[in-house]
Amino acid sequence: xxxxxxxxxxxxxxxxxxxxxxSQHRLHWTDVLSYLYLCIGLLTMFAxxxxxxxxxxxxxxxxxxxxPSFFPYTQKTVTVTGHEKPLPLYLVxxxxxxxxxxxxxxxxxxxxxxxxxxxxxxxxxxxxxQRQPVNELKWAWNNYTDLFQKFTFGTYxxxxxxITLVATALTLLINSMAAFALSKYQFKxxxxxxxxxxxxxxxxxxxxxxxxxxxxxxVGLLNSLWGVILPAVATPTGVFxxxxxxxxxxxxxxxxxxMDHASEWRIYWKIILPLSAPALAVLAIFSVMWRWNDxxxxxxxxxxxxxxxxxxxxxxxxxxxxxxxxxLLAMTVITLLPVTLVFAFLQRYITTGIAGAGVK
Numbered sequence: 001x002x003x004x005x006x007x008x009x010x011x012x013x014x015x016x017x018x019x020x021x022x023s024q025h026r027l028h029w030t031d032v033l034s035y036l037y038l039c040i041g042l043l044t045m046f047a048x049x050x051x052x053x054x055x056x057x058x059x060x061x062x063x064x065x066x067x068p069s070f071f072p073y074t075q076k077t078v079t080v081t082g083h084e085k086p087l088p089l090y091l092v093x094x095x096x097x098x099x100x101x102x103x104x105x106x107x108x109x110x111x112x113x114x115x116x117x118x119x120x121x122x123x124x125x126x127x128x129x130q131r132q133p134v135n136e137l138k139w140a141w142n143n144y145t146d147l148f149q150k151f152t153f154g155t156y157x158x159x160x161x162x163i164t165l166v167a168t169a170l171t172l173l174i175n176s177m178a179a180f181a182l183s184k185y186q187f188k189x190x191x192x193x194x195x196x197x198x199x200x201x202x203x204x205x206x207x208x209x210x211x212x213x214x215x216x217x218x219v220g221l222l223n224s225l226w227g228v229i230l231p232a233v234a235t236p237t238g239v240f241x242x243x244x245x246x247x248x249x250x251x252x253x254x255x256x257x258x259m260d261h262a263s264e265w266r267i268y269w270k271i272i273l274p275l276s277a278p279a280l281a282v283l284a285i286f287s288v289m290w291r292w293n294d295x296x297x298x299x300x301x302x303x304x305x306x307x308x309x310x311x312x313x314x315x316x317x318x319x320x321x322x323x324x325x326x327x328l329l330a331m332t333v334i335t336l337l338p339v340t341l342v343f344a345f346l347q348r349y350i351t352t353g354i355a356g357a358g359v360k
Contacts (some may be wrong), residue, residue: 049336055328059140063325073135090114090131092124094332101134102126134137143330153331155306156313160292163228163309164338168287172231172280178234179242180268184254194243198235205296213300227301228309232290238283245279246272288342292335310335 051070055063058072065075068069077086080103092114094100102114105123112131114124131176147153182194212231221227249272256265273280295311308316310331317328 020092051334052329056143057139057141058143058326058329059138060324060326062138062140063329071137072139074138074140075133076136080115080117080120084121086136087115087117089117091134092131094124094126094130102131104131106121124221131154137358140326143326144334147327147331147334151313151327152306153313155249156310157334159225159307160310161338163225163298164288164291165297166228167233167291168284170229171235171238171287172283174234175238176242176273176276176280177268179246180272182239183246184251184272185250197239200236209296209300212297216301217342220287221301223304223307225302225307228298231297232294235287235290237286241283242276242279245276249275282321285343289339292339327330 028322054070054072059074060262062069062072062074065073076089079086084106087105089101089103090112092100092102100116102124103117103165105113105115107128110128111125112128114126115122116124178197182190184317216227221230253271253275254267257271262270265310293311294309295315298309298312299315302312305316314328314335316330317324317331
């Protein structure tokens with residue numbers, strides 16, 4: 001694992017590299033174009049995500065507003081005497097050119113019946129083009145809290161977390177064992193076995209979907225979280241990545257450990273795994289993304305609501321006639337957080353792991 005001082009030095013060098021200019025005293029026009037290009041690329045990549053996050057704090061009425069707004073603005077309402085429900089508030093431009101804040105009682109075609117909140121006895125008819133909604137910034141925190149109160153969101157979250165963590169742990173264990181055998185042992189048919197594993201990359205997952213379902217059904221794992229975990233714990237991508245990285249580990253270390261009477265399991269656990277940490281971190285990131293975002297396999301294996309993952313729960317929020325967009329967006333933001341956190345903590349290993357896997 002890299003030291004803190006080394007990471008700090010690398011970050012300082014990267015920071016200076018990003019801020020360097022062609023001229024030492026002022027910005028050159030090429031620097032301006034470069035920063036403009038980078039800003040446009042950054043905006044293009046992250047603007048949809050920012051819009052998603054901001055929309056998750058909007059009320060259901062605010063989401064359907066046109067034209068849409070970036071911030072969660074909601075039309076103000078006011079309680080008027082003689083009306084049970086609060087009425088929406090508008091800024092109305094009257095015939096004499098003055099503007100007043102009026103509450104809308106009803107609307108018929110292009111005419112709206114308005115009343116003054118302070119005096120509801122007199123109604124005023126205005127053209128809908130004469131009014132503008134009075135908006136206020138309002139964060140709909142209940143979009144998130146209602147997920148745990150109105151729905152079994154905690155169950156969906158636990159199912160996804162359990163599948164992701166267990167499947168990732170088993171993937172790292174099984175793939176690293178296979179990679180250790182293929183990289184450090186010499187046996188007949190070694191290359192054939194490796195080529196056979198790599199050849200499975202050319203088979204689309206949908207081709208084997210029916211056989212996988214039949215096997216899961218035969219062993220009694222339908223509507224079980226283990227029916228989602230076990231079929232995908234061994235991945236050819238993981239075996240290839242780890243094998244290529246383990247080839248860079250000197251064989252002399254293993255021979256020295258054997259001379260000290262270390263068992264093969266001890267060599268694997270105490271030497272190979274610690275030295276393969278960058279490649280394991282890369283595979284962990286890939287595995288978390290694969291398991292967390294998986295939709296097709298849970299869809300055919302899990303049919304009971306209490307076994308649903310977050311991805312299946314997101315799909316269930318979309319009805320044929322009505323879609324609860326405010327809850328759907330809030331749940332989508334929550335599903336993005338774990339993958340983002342895993343990537344943020346392990347991203348420094350990506351370059352090291354992939355570069356090390358291609359050395360030999």
